[in-house]
Amino acid sequence: xxIDGLIEELKEIFELEDVELxxxxxxxDLEEYDSLSVLSIIAMIDENFGKRLSSKDLQSITTVxxxxxxxxxxSFE
Amino acid sequence: MNNPFSLEDKNIIITGASSGxxxxxxxxxxxxxxxxxxxxxxxxxxxxxxxKLESGKHLYYSQDITKYHKLEPIIKNAVNAVGKISGFxxxxxxxxxxxxxVLKPAKFEExxxxxxxxxxxxxxxxxxxxxxxxxxxxxxxxxxxxxLGQPGKIGYCSSKGALISGARAMALExxxxxxxxxxxxxxxxxxxxxxxxxxxxxxxxxxKIAEMHPLGIGSVNDVANACIxxxxxxxxxxxxxxxxxxxxxxxx
Numbered sequence: 591x592x593i594d595g596l597i598e599e600l601k602e603i604f605e606l607e608d609v610e611l612x613x614x615x616x617x618x619d620l621e622e623y624d625s626l627s628v629l630s631i632i633a634m635i636d637e638n639f640g641k642r643l644s645s646k647d648l649q650s651i652t653t654v655x656x657x658x659x660x661x662x663x664x665s666f667e
Numbered sequence: 668m669n670n671p672f673s674l675e676d677k678n679i680i681i682t683g684a685s686s687g688x689x690x691x692x693x694x695x696x697x698x699x700x701x702x703x704x705x706x707x708x709x710x711x712x713x714x715x716x717x718x719k720l721e722s723g724k725h726l727y728y729s730q731d732i733t734k735y736h737k738l739e740p741i742i743k744n745a746v747n748a749v750g751k752i753s754g755f756x757x758x759x760x761x762x763x764x765x766x767x768x769v770l771k772p773a774k775f776e777e778x779x780x781x782x783x784x785x786x787x788x789x790x791x792x793x794x795x796x797x798x799x800x801x802x803x804x805x806x807x808x809x810x811x812x813x814x815l816g817q818p819g820k821i822g823y824c825s826s827k828g829a830l831i832s833g834a835r836a837m838a839l840e841x842x843x844x845x846x847x848x849x850x851x852x853x854x855x856x857x858x859x860x861x862x863x864x865x866x867x868x869x870x871x872x873x874x875k876i877a878e879m880h881p882l883g884i885g886s887v888n889d890v891a892n893a894c895i896x897x898x899x900x901x902x903x904x905x906x907x908x909x910x911x912x913x914x915x916x917x918x919x
Contacts, residue, residue, distance in 0.1 A: 605796045607796070
C-alpha cells in the first residue's frame with residue numbers, strides 16, 4: 591500500500607469527505623477519534639499490511655506520520 | 668398541531684418491498700408523507716407496489732440484496748435523487764422450515780445471508796455521514812420467533828434472533844450519530860409468506876395456530892403502523908428495543 595492509500599483508508603475510517611488529511615494531522619484531534627475508530631485502524635492495518643497491532647500499540651500514536659512509523663516506513667510502496 | 672407520526676420530508680429505504688409487510692410498509696409510509704425507495708428482486712411486483720404509493724418522490728430498484736457490493740451504488744444513487752436517508756426498513760427475508768438433520772451449513776448461510784447480513788450491510792452503508800440527514804431510524808423486521816422456539820425452525824429462529832441482538836448493539840454504537848435502531852417482532856400476519864407456509868399444514872393445525880393468537884391472525888397493516896411509529900419523531904426517545912406486534916401470541 592502507498593502512503594496515499596493509507597491516507598485514503600484513514601479518511602474513510604474518520605469519514606473525512608472534504609477535509610484534508612496529511613502526515614502532520616494529529617489523529618487524536620479528529621472528531622471521530624474514539625476506541626472504536628482505533629479498532630477500525632487496527633483492522634485496516636491488518637488487512638493491508640498483514641501486521642497485527644493492538645490498542646496498546648496505538649496509544650502512543652499522534653500524527654499520521656507517527657502511525658506510519660509504527661507500521662514501519664519500509665512497509666510502504 | 669404538528670402530527671408527531673408524520674413522515675413528511677423523510678426518505679425511507681425499504682427492502683422486501685415487493686410483497687407482504689414490506690409492501691404495506693411502503694404504501695403506509697407514503698401515505699404518511701414519506702418518499703420511499705423500494706428494493707426487492709422481483710421487478711414486476713416492485714412496480715405493483717410502486718403504483719400503489721401515495722404521490723411523492725419515490726424510486727424502486729430491482730436488486731438481490733445478498734449481492735452486498737451492489738448496494739452502495741444504489742444508496743448513492745437514491746441519495747442523489749431524493750436526498751439524505753431518514754429511515755430504513757429491512758423487511759426482506761425468507762422462511763425456512765427444516766429439521767436439524769438436513770440443515771447443512773449452506774442452508775444456515777442462505778437464511779443468514781438474506782435475513783441478517785444483507786440488513787447489517789445496508790445499515791453499515793446508510794450510516795455513513797454522507798448519506799444520513801439529521802435524524803435517522805432503522806427498523807428491522809424480526810419475528811416473535813426470535814424469542815420463541817419451535818421444531819424445524821432452527822435456521823429461521825436463529826436468523827431472527829441475530830437481527831434483534833445486532834440491532835441492540837447497533838443502537839448503542841450509532842446513537843452518537845443520531846441514528847436509532849429498533850426491531851419489530853410480528854406474530855403471524857396474513858401475507859404471501861405465511862399463506863405459503865399455512866398451505867402446507869392440515870386444517871386442524873391451521874385452526875390451532877389461529878387459536879393461539881388471542882386477537883386472531885394479524886394483518887400487514889398492523890406491522891406497517893408500527894413501522895410508521897418507529898420511523899417518525901414520535902419515537903425519538905426509543906432505540907435498541909423490540910416492539911412485539913403479535914395479537915398476544917407470545918404472552919400465552
